[in-house]
Amino acid sequence: MTDTQGEPGARAAAAPRTWKWTVRDTPVGPLLLAATDAGLVAVAFHARGRTADRALARLAERLGGGPTPDGRAAADGHLARAADELDRYFAGDRSPFTVPLDWSLTGGFAERVLRELARHVPYGTTVGYQDLAVRAGDPGAARAVGAAMGANPLPVVVPCHRVLESSGAIGGFSGGLETKRALLAMEGVLPQPLF
Known part of the structure; x- marks a missing residue:
């Protein structure tokens, strides 16, 4: 699997949160993964072009802006763990996902x-x-x-x-x-x- 990383443009929000994202190529197509310091916060299918842009815009709106220097290491660690567990999942590993999850986009x-x-x-x-x-x-x-x-x-x-x-x-x-x-x-x- 290949990995492409990026950071969305900053966008005003009431209480911006630190987050980071990456796109992983998988057997079901590219998945956009986003994580905050609390854990993996989003996974989006078909993450290329406009679909990825729309997913990032929604995340920027809901989470506020994008990554900042403070707290970035935790988000990076959650992304790396999620990517590793997804690689293993798509290779047939039946183990449950253990990456911490940030449930803030649901309730x-x-x-x-x-x-x-x-x-x-x-x-x-x-x-x-x-x-x-x-x-x-x-x-x-x-x-x-x-x-x-x-x-x-x-x-x-x-x-x-x-x-x-x-x-x-x-x-x-x-x-x-x-x-x-x-x-x-x-x-x-x-x-x-x-x-």
Whole structure:
């Protein structure tokens, strides 16, 4: 995998936070990774050109500006750890991700659902939207679980690709259905494509 690093342009925000980003080439395409001093804060699919620019603009708006000299080492360390763990994941390592996560881009029910997913739905397994709603403490919130999956700021690391419809259909995915199929096939949930 290759690695390209950069820093977004500064943008005014009420309380800017230190953050850094990198783009990793992976078997499912380039992933933009962003980290703060607290941990990995975002993963974005298809991170080239305008898609990467839009992701960086959203991060600058939500986190404030970009990296500053203070605290940069922690963000760099989280990026390096996330990149290493993603390399191992795409090489077939079934170990859970251990990079610290910064949950500041989510909250409320969505955060509860995503934390449940990260902790209790391991490599090679799946869960239904309804079951995940029950696990998060709100059995009537299957649709809200779907919304939380669509807004997941940390896909792959927080494995929203492992959430399926109750019928067994793979459902939607922010990275695209082909990416979801590829991740599920890599984990052995779906058969590998023939071509």
